[in-house]
Amino acid sequence: MKAAVMNEFGDADVLTYEDLETPKPRAGHVLVKVLAAGVNRLDHYLREGSVTRDIPLPHVLGADAAGEVAELGEGVSGLETGQRVIVVPGFPLDEADYDIRPALTAPSFALPGLHIRGTYAQYIEAPARFVVADDTGLPPEQVATLPVVLATSVHALKQVGGVKAGDKVLVQAGASGSGSMQIQVAKALGAEVATTVRDAAKADFAKSLGADLVINTRKEDPVARVKDWTGGQGADVVIDNLGGEVLAQSIDAAKAQGVIVAYGFAAGPEVRFDIRSLFFTKKQLRGTMASDPEDLEWGLEQVRAGHIRPLLDRSLPLREAAEAHRLIAAGRVKGNLVLLPWAA
Ligand SMILES: NC(=O)c1ccc[n+]([C@@H]2O[C@H](COP(=O)([O-])OP(=O)(O)OC[C@H]3O[C@@H](n4cnc5c(N)ncnc54)[C@H](OP(=O)(O)O)[C@@H]3O)[C@@H](O)[C@H]2O)c1
Numbered sequence: 001m002k003a004a005v006m007n008e009f010g011d012a013d014v015l016t017y018e019d020l021e022t023p024k025p026r027a028g029h030v031l032v033k034v035l036a037a038g039v040n041r042l043d044h045y046l047r048e049g050s051v052t053r054d055i056p057l058p059h060v061l062g063a064d065a066a067g068e069v070a071e072l073g074e075g076v077s078g079l080e081t082g083q084r085v086i087v088v089p090g091f092p093l094d095e096a097d098y099d100i101r102p103a104l105t106a107p108s109f110a111l112p113g114l115h116i117r118g119t120y121a122q123y124i125e126a127p128a129r130f131v132v133a134d135d136t137g138l139p140p141e142q143v144a145t146l147p148v149v150l151a152t153s154v155h156a157l158k159q160v161g162g163v164k165a166g167d168k169v170l171v172q173a174g175a176s177g178s179g180s181m182q183i184q185v186a187k188a189l190g191a192e193v194a195t196t197v198r199d200a201a202k203a204d205f206a207k208s209l210g211a212d213l214v215i216n217t218r219k220e221d222p223v224a225r226v227k228d229w230t231g232g233q234g235a236d237v238v239i240d241n242l243g244g245e246v247l248a249q250s251i252d253a254a255k256a257q258g259v260i261v262a263y264g265f266a267a268g269p270e271v272r273f274d275i276r277s278l279f280f281t282k283k284q285l286r287g288t289m290a291s292d293p294e295d296l297e298w299g300l301e302q303v304r305a306g307h308i309r310p311l312l313d314r315s316l317p318l319r320e321a322a323e324a325h326r327l328i329a330a331g332r333v334k335g336n337l338v339l340l341p342w343a344a
Contacts, residue, residue: 038064165190
């Protein structure tokens, strides 16, 4: 099979288009023909080697796959060859761990593209238990934008943030791949949403997703705007995709006893804040990582109901994986990018 292979850590050019042996599905597993593979910022960090270098090379990146069942391993029932499916973005490898929640805490938890070979390939093997029917009715290139951002956003807002109807939520970086999904998830949960962007085009994009308040942080003070929007209180929940110098603002924009969910570090991994801004007001800073199969299930129900839509920026042939990574590194993506393993 063809795959975008990483033989070393480095810039986007380390991704090369090569032949790899097609996996054979083990008992209880299925072979999925990948019709479209989503690209996430995590893939870019992994390729750089800035998350971990503890990855055996050569490696295949990618956690998102929309495809169809190509072959069933021994003992698999409930799935058929040719059936459209989505691979759950992260699952335990050991059957004894399948029911552990959060799934991330299972000793054998693996994220495709990090712990095991990923989806930037024509085929991927996965446990049948973590391959779900794709009944969204959407084309694979749209579906492939969903799994990671949808499931992790549901996990961050619903499970970690405890967002409920009527809450006022601030999403930092509302035009990012994750922020654009979090606006939609928060709205689907019945919350009101404020979000931040840094230019007018991204403001329009965030508005089109249903954000109630869009703050251009190059022109306005986000903390003052959120305080104003909440009658002086602050947001019930803040989703921080940025870290860096932005996390202190996220803490200040939350109400007393509010929750700040640390989801990402697009503005940098090192943060500085005055600890008194957190504990004098009993605010809670909570981390989130990955998701459970139930988060994907809930998210897909919202997609089917038309409450959440995939946000495909563009799709590229798999052989152009390096170009996809250059676009991500340059911040030139609104929503998500997808690679097509079978395109010429
Ligand atoms: N916790 C989890 O389970 C999980 C899951 C997926 C992703 N993540 C993490 O979430 C983060 C975002 O990922 P993504 O895929 O959404 O990224 P993305 O689509 O590449 O977007 C990054 C965003 O960050 C903004 N940004 C960068 N530096 C900034 C700064 N100094 N101030 C304000 N905005 C800044 C960019 O805004 P401009 O366009 O204005 O530059 C852009 O909107 C990453 O750290 C990723 O690893 C976490």
